[in-house]
Amino acid sequence: MTAPGYELAGSDVTVSRLGVGTWAWGDRSTWGMGGYDSALTEGSIREAFEASVDAGVTLFDTAEVYGGGESERIIGRLLADDPDRAGSVVLATKFMPSPWKVQVGKALMDALRASLDRLGVPAVGLYQLHGPVSLRSHAALAEALAAAHQGGLVHTVGVSNYSVTETRAIDGELRKRGLRLASNQIEFSLLRRAPETSGLLAACAELGVRPLAYSPIGQGRLTGKYSAGHPPPGRRGFSNHPMEVVDRVVAELRRIGEKHGGKACSQVALNWVMAKGAVPIPGAKNRAQAEENAGALGWELDGDDLEALDRAALPGIRSLQNRFWQHG
Numbered sequence: 001m002t003a004p005g006y007e008l009a010g011s012d013v014t015v016s017r018l019g020v021g022t023w024a025w026g027d028r029s030t031w032g033m034g035g036y037d038s039a040l041t042e043g044s045i046r047e048a049f050e051a052s053v054d055a056g057v058t059l060f061d062t063a064e065v066y067g068g069g070e071s072e073r074i075i076g077r078l079l080a081d082d083p084d085r086a087g088s089v090v091l092a093t094k095f096m097p098s099p100w101k102v103q104v105g106k107a108l109m110d111a112l113r114a115s116l117d118r119l120g121v122p123a124v125g126l127y128q129l130h131g132p133v134s135l136r137s138h139a140a141l142a143e144a145l146a147a148a149h150q151g152g153l154v155h156t157v158g159v160s161n162y163s164v165t166e167t168r169a170i171d172g173e174l175r176k177r178g179l180r181l182a183s184n185q186i187e188f189s190l191l192r193r194a195p196e197t198s199g200l201l202a203a204c205a206e207l208g209v210r211p212l213a214y215s216p217i218g219q220g221r222l223t224g225k226y227s228a229g230h231p232p233p234g235r236r237g238f239s240n241h242p243m244e245v246v247d248r249v250v251a252e253l254r255r256i257g258e259k260h261g262g263k264a265c266s267q268v269a270l271n272w273v274m275a276k277g278a279v280p281i282p283g284a285k286n287r288a289q290a291e292e293n294a295g296a297l298g299w300e301l302d303g304d305d306l307e308a309l310d311r312a313a314l315p316g317i318r319s320l321q322n323r324f325w326q327h328g
């Protein structure tokens with residue numbers, strides 16, 4: 001089964017309307033692999049991968065920093081062991097442009113080659129700057145991305161955590177080099193609606209930049225399995241509202257899910273993100289989560305649902321952990 005997708009600007013790369021985030025794959029400190037979550041294993045990840053691809057969810061988002069490269073290594077093993085499914089996968093990974101990486105062209109190319117090596121592929125579908133943290137100019141960063149594209153190592157280029165101003169600036173620099181900005185990956189969910197109300201989504205639409213929504217189910221808080229009496233484990237710093245406040249949003253997800261014949265809270269939450277034109281990339285640790293998330297495809301919220309969810313949505317918060325990233 002193949003879900004209809006979106007063509008990324010200036011390319012023939014098509015991404016599914018729903019993707020999978022793989023931060024948890026190989027990560028110990030936040031997601032507890034090998035720690036508090038003993039059920040998160042390479043076996044459970046393999047099942048999540050298979051269930052996602054089989055449901056037409058073929059965009060996989062990773063980063064050089066996830067699990068110190070382990071997320072990319074796990075994906076590399078999954079692809080190598082499963083050439084049939086590998087053929088339909090679009091890989092998105094990221095370069096961390098840390099301030100001390102002053103020779104940014106060389107640093108990006110070295111990091112990209114290391115990512116490709118871990119993933120075991122000659123090129124990735126989408127290569128993203130992880131955040132606006134470089135001391136170098138938008139022109140220098142665009143130049144580095146353009147060189148990677150020219151070398152045939154990346155099919156499209158994107159950014160993450162960029163504000164309206166930053167998105168316009170790097171888009172302009174890429175256009176000067178004959179390239180388009182394909183995507184901006186941002187935290188966007190019912191627990192963080194700010195990118196919509198700030199005009200960031202509108203600016204992306206105007207420029208043809210596809211928003212990818214990270215933490216789209218509030219790091220698990222919008223699935224209904226956590227509550228004020230049973231908060232999520234681990235250090236989940238994004239969307240970190242008091243759970244009493246989250247409980248009210250979840251109650252609305254439950255009501256709307258029931259109205260649609262028993263859709264899960266996560267499916268309603270993801271559907272709302274998709275209705276805004278963004279591609280959600282929820283993390284999935286196992287087959288059940290991957291299948292449930294994929295069930296956000298194939299049906300739509302109506303106008304009343306969207307209005308009710310817009311009213312219930314929270315603008316977002318600025319915690320110490322994510323202050324650096326909260327631009328949109």
Ligand SMILES: NC(=O)c1ccc[n+]([C@@H]2O[C@H](COP(=O)([O-])OP(=O)(O)OC[C@H]3O[C@@H](n4cnc5c(N)ncnc54)[C@H](OP(=O)(O)O)[C@@H]3O)[C@@H](O)[C@H]2O)c1
Nearest residue numbers: 021022023160214215216217218219220223282283289292
């Ligand atoms: N660019 C950036 O700066 C940035 C920042 C953050 C994330 N990201 C990307 O976005 C992806 C997704 O964000 P995220 O992982 O932070 O948050 P998320 O997708 O909102 O939440 C994922 C977590 O929710 C739980 N879950 C997922 N599906 C479920 C289901 N159907 N039922 C019950 N629980 C479910 C799992 O954790 P438990 O089972 O442990 O509850 C899972 O690890 C990441 O993997 C990463 O690729 C990017």
